[in-house]
Amino acid sequence: MFNEIKKSIQWGEETLTLETGKVARQADGSVIATYGETSVMANVTFAKEQREGQDFFPLTVHYNEKYYAAGKIPGGFFKREARPTEKETLTSRLIDRPIRPLFVDGFKNEVLGICTVLSHDLVNDPDVVAMIAASAALTLSGAPFMGPIAGCRVGFEDGDYVLNPTVDDMQDLRNNPDQRLDLVVAGTKDAVMMVESEAYELSEEEMLGAVTFAHEQIQPVIDLIIDMAEEAANEPFDYQPPDYSGLYEAVKAAGEDQMRAAYAITDKQDRVAAVAAAKEAIKATLSEDQLEDSNLGTALKKLESGILRGDVVKNGRRIDGRATDEIRPIVAETGILPRTHGSALFTRGETQGLVVTTLGTGDDEQIIDALHGNFRSNFLLHYNFPPYSVGEVGRFGFTGRREIGHGKLAWRALQAVLPAATDFPYTVRVVSEITESNGSSSMASVCGGSLSMMDAGVPLKSAVAGVAMGLVLEDDGSYAVLSDILGDEDHLGDMDFKVAGTENGITSLQMDIKVAGITP
Missing domain, CATH: 3.30.230.70 (GHMP Kinase, N-terminal domain)
Incomplete structure (x- = not known):
């Protein structure tokens, strides 16, 4: 049987x-x-x-x-x-x-x-x-x-x-x-x-x-x-990749220049509007069959990706004009909310996090019911990413997988520098409200969380900072490594590599590859 x-x-x-x-x-x-x-x-x-x-x-x-x-x-x-x-x-x-x-x-x-x-x-x-x-x-x-x-x-x-x-x-x-x-x-x-x-x-x-x-x-x-x-194993599914080369050439001919000009705009909101206008201009030139083609979105993305990737690899020029190893301007402020235990506003370019720390007693510890038993956690970090942070209208109030994942990444980055419970018997809750986002918001949460906890008087062993790195890898083997990536560089690039740590070493690392992998 x-x-x-x-x-x-x-x-x-x-x-x-x-x-x-x-x-x-x-x-x-x-x-x-x-x-x-x-x-x-x-x-x-x-x-x-x-x-x-x-x-x-x-x-x-x-x-x-x-x-x-x-x-x-x-x-x-x-x-x-x-x-x-x-x-x-x-x-x-x-x-x-x-x-x-x-x-x-x-x-x-x-x-x-x-x-x-x-x-x-x-x-x-x-x-x-x-x-x-x-x-x-x-x-x-x-x-x-x-x-x-x-x-x-x-x-x-x-x-x-x-x-x-x-x-x-x-x-x-x-x-x-x-x-x-x-x-x-x-x-x-x-x-x-x-x-x-x-x-x-x-x-x-x-x-x-x-x-x-x-x-x-x-x-x-x-x-x-x-x-x-x-x-x-079952017989391989008979899948033939779609040939949309003709559609791509039509898209490229209709709007490459306008799309390239859009990606030369440094301000995110202006760039998003210009890219949307370029797409509409391209669609206006296409036939009805081309507009109904399910590969139209793929063709448009290929055009965008080719512009961004080509400029970075060949010319070392990024969307916002930075060099590949250049970090965006940073502004950090603490103690900005008078009635909270600790607060910080961390801004890196067009990414911003308002991070607040609250101290509690042992009664405030989180009780976690896991398969391997019940245990308590005295360090909590919650990450919130509302739609307004990217200028959009969307669902609010539901904590999605992405928010849970980003919050845990920031938690991992900061937990290594917390004092032992015997030395600091308080429950620490950090909440990161992302108020603006253009890439690397989880690392802004790490930086803001470190500042916020120090503002609350938590005796951290060391300050923690984090940054997101990117990779653009071309078919001919040429590549560019990008520091402090933007949202578009994450979306159209080949790697999202987040690293956080202190002056003494690394406390958290997350890497996702979007191509067939990289050698260790």
């Missing part, structure tokens, strides 16, 4: 097993990954036709932790799992980020990945197991996915890198000075796709060494997925 296939390897201190063919057989790809006694089931389905008018890639990843996995019953009146927890949201993003760039260019069919934690041994964190399971399920599904990928967690203890440290080891780096790093890396056979870390003031050499170590350690997992795919 079942055509079950199972593959296993010894990986670090535990055995990693991948299983398929027995559960969820109607999904395009289904894999149960087990590491130790932590098991995650990943199921992937994808639409066989592109939705009419679809001009973006609708990939959705959901990571769900079931309380039964740890022998627990949910609290509350309804006694069932409710809205996603912060951990579930962050892990969903962690899985999404390295797989999204690896779908064939132009593929816009809807893809859904659901990762469900079935068993948790309270030792091995299910997030990395879920990433491996999702990659394996995608590889088996037949979708046009240029994987597989694999991921691992790296710790740093007594000068040595540790593969997949336990949940307890990673629980609270601030109170465990022997364990100085919590790093998650995802990559393909040849390149790194994603890095996410929380660190205790590590040097650049130590961080780079950790990424290299991680990429080496994921190789046997990638080989395991490939081995399983050779026996169990």
Whole structure:
């Protein structure tokens, strides 16, 4: 009845097993990954036709932790799992980020990945197991996915890198000075796709060494997925990338000069208006069939990207006239709100954050109900990104995945410099209100958060600052590395690399690659 296939390897201190063919057989790809006694089931389905008018890639990843996995019953009146927890949201993003760039260019069919934690041994964190399971399920599904990928967690203890440290080891780096790093890396056979870390003031050499170590350690997992795919993979989906070269040439001929002039405007609002006007002018010259072509948005983006990338790589000229290594003007103010415990207004170019710190008692600590037990947190950081910060009208009041992810990144950057609870027995809540945004708002939250906490009298070990870096990589191998990127440089570039730290070392790092990866 079942055509079950199972593959296993010894990986670090535990055995990693991948299983398929027995559960969820109607999904395009289904894999149960087990590491130790932590098991995650990943199921992937994808639409066989592109939705009419679809001009973006609708990939959705959901990571769900079931309380039964740890022998627990949910609290509350309804006694069932409710809205996603912060951990579930962050892990969903962690899985999404390295797989999204690896779908064939132009593929816009809807893809859904659901990762469900079935068993948790309270030792091995299910997030990395879920990433491996999702990659394996995608590889088996037949979708046009240029994987597989694999991921691992790296710790740093007594000068040595540790593969997949336990949940307890990673629980609270601030109170465990022997364990100085919590790093998650995802990559393909040849390149790194994603890095996410929380660190205790590590040097650049130590961080780079950790990424290299991680990429080496994921190789046997990638080989395991490939081995399983050779026996169990579906036939590749017959997808032919759309040929929109004629449409692109028409778009380019109609508006390249006007679009280039628009991208020469340094002020963001004026530039946005000029780019919108250029697009309307281009559309006015196109035929009705061209206007209804679902690839019109892609053609316009290709034109914009070519202008920005060409100017940067060939001429070293950025949108706002800066050199590639130049930081925007910075203004920092503290103590601007009279009735708060601490406040700061941090402005870098057209990105601005109003960051406020509040001190509380132990009664104000956040109680977190996780699979591996209940614990309390005395440091909270909340990031808010209202629509007005980018001059738009939009939904307000709902905390989205992006806001949760950016807030956690800033939290990671600042936690390393907080005093121990025994020395400073207060709950600290930092709220970052992004009032203007043109790139790198999470790093503005880091800078403003450091200032705000010092204004509130929190005895930080050191000041923390952060910056977002970018990369433009051309097909011929030429490239440009950009410091303090703008929103457009993030959108049209190939890498978003955020790094924060003190004068002594790195405290947080996040890297997302939008091409097929970069070598470590």
